[in-house]
Amino acid sequence: MSDCNQSVPKLSIAILVVGTRGDVQPFLAVARKLQEYGHCVRLATHSEFSGLVKSAGVDFYPLGGDPRVIVEACTHPDPITGDSFRAQAIIANPPAYGRVDVAEALGVPLHIFFTVPWTPTCAFPHPFIPHISHRAGYWLSYVIVDILIWWGLRGHLNKLRKNKLNLSPINGLLDTNQVSISHLPTTYMWSPRVLPKPNDWGPLVDIVGYCFVDLGIKYEPPQELVEWMQKGVAPIYIGFGSMPLKNPENTTNIVLEALKNTGQRGIVDRGWGGLATHAQDVAENIFLLSTDCPHDWLFPQCCAVVHHGGAGTTAAGLKAGCPTTIVPFCGDQSLWGAIIYERGVGPAPIPIAHLSVESLSKAMRFMLQPEVKSRAVDVAISVRDDDGAAAALDSFHRHLPLPNLEQGDQVQTIFGYLARFCCLFCAS
Structure with missing residues (x-):
């Protein structure tokens, strides 16, 4: 166990994952490692993965569905044990849009985990724009993707901010902080021997190795x-x-x-x-x-x-x-x-x-x-x-703003907010 782990208190952590089975499974490995340390973990993802998550011994909460049911499920105590849950930190993957807004409203740290490169670099183009042939366009491709996503989601995100989170709307057409991850601590779950860390990714970014669930x-x-x-x-x-x-x-x-x-x-x-x-x-x-x-x-x-x-x-x-x-x-x-x-x-x-x-x-x-x-x-x-899950735990702990963690006690309804947002977006 690294020195940073020894000083981290036991926390309640919300993990938000949007994607396919291949996206969810690495987060299960991380969730289990967090639990081994002593953290209380809830993993929120699509209902079809309920069995997968529960079979791994991790608490599951659905994203999407009837907002009234979701809010009840995410704000009430555990239906079996009666234990309450108050998130003090959020882990999310980039497709879980609304993550930045919810973390801002609740005053808790946010850490990005992902299996796909999403941080701007001059080493290779954005995975969604793979056919750029000139290195000068590589970094720009990430900016373009962020702008396109922001233009598509800003109405939904501003509605979430105003109606549910009591936050001011963000109206700038190029203000992509709500969808970009460049300013956030980010942990990538692949082997650095397969895809090494680019030289222009700074100390906020870690590559920890694959995180497998057997x-x-x-x-x-x-x-x-x-x-x-x-x-x-x-x-x-x-x-x-x-x-x-x-x-x-x-x-x-x-x-x-x-x-x-x-x-x-x-x-x-x-x-x-x-x-x-x-x-x-x-x-x-x-x-x-x-x-x-x-x-x-x-x-x-x-x-x-x-x-x-x-x-x-x-x-x-x-x-x-x-x-x-x-x-x-x-x-x-x-x-x-x-x-x-x-x-x-x-x-x-x-x-x-x-x-x-x-x-x-x-x-x-x-x-x-x-x-x-x-x-x-x-x-x-x-x-x-590689022990990707153990390295992921170290990465998460290393980037935590420890003096501010006690402020996380105010978190009550993170899953309700995010689930309601997902419903609004999917219905649009």
């Missing part, structure tokens, strides 16, 4: 999957998570034909996009996965992985030592695809619009090269050496 320990796989895995060599995993497919049947045909061309066994994960949903009479070397299967259980048993490039899925593949092909759809996925290629643990990313039998077959053959596997194993060893 879901595979309690996982009981279907017997048919176990038996199929035992019948042959390690397969290639292909799945695109929650990404929608414009033509699932065509994408399925590409995947199956590429596996046939390369003579490989394959696990095809149907995911949310309906991959292989209508496939019938597939070859014996193909297993169609239609149930949730933790990546930390599955990927170590695969020889390579092909996926959309979400931060969480990419991290799981790297930890498992799997050569990786990323098929980006949107957002930060192209960034991780480029990094995989630069590290030599996979081919150049194949945008979903360019996915073909030829391109996927070529990518599979690239991943099967012994030297690519060797590099992937080296990366896996370095990733496993």
Whole structure:
């Protein structure tokens, strides 16, 4: 335990996460580490992740839904224990808009945690504007994204400030402090060996390593999957998570034909996009996965992985030592695809619009090269050496304004405020 940890009092901490399962899982690892220290933690995210959060032993509160129900759930004592909760600090990811306003109104410190680069830098462009070719535009791309988000949300945020938080509205068209994170302590949850900290990120920014939750320990796989895995060599995993497919049947045909061309066994994960949903009479070397299967259980048993490039899925593949092909759809996925290629643990990313039998077959053959596997194993060893959650705890403690923490006792309704804001925004 670092020296800064020894002087930090036990706090009530609200963690606010907006995003997909891959966004939520790293926060569970951090929440559990905070609890180990002695902090009282509530994690607020989408209702569909209630079971995931609770199974990790972390208190859950929903964001969204009926505001009246949400306000009651977030302001009343714990329905089981009767314990009260008063947040003294907030941890949030950037998509949890309204975080700055709520923290301001309640007088508590705010700390940003994220799995995607969101701090302006001249090292690489904003993940949402990946095709900028000139370094001079990299830093500007982050400013542009902040301005566009502020223009889209300023009406909602000002309504929240005026009607719920008793704060003055912010009318400047370029005053992006309510959505920017440049002025806030920020902790990034990826390995610095995969993406090092840029030289122009100052002391407010830390990169702590991947924060994993080992879901595979309690996982009981279907017997048919176990038996199929035992019948042959390690397969290639292909799945695109929650990404929608414009033509699932065509994408399925590409995947199956590429596996046939390369003579490989394959696990095809149907995911949310309906991959292989209508496939019938597939070859014996193909297993169609239609149930949730933790990546930390599955990927170590695969020889390579092909996926959309979400931060969480990419991290799981790297930890498992799997050569990786990323098929980006949107957002930060192209960034991780480029990094995989630069590290030599996979081919150049194949945008979903360019996915073909030829391109996927070529990518599979690239991943099967012994030297690519060797590099992937080296990366896996370095990733496993990180204790991201412990480093995240240190980062959080190091940036706390300790003399001012007692002011956090005034916090009563943070979850009610944020949940009501999310409802207003989603309904608009």
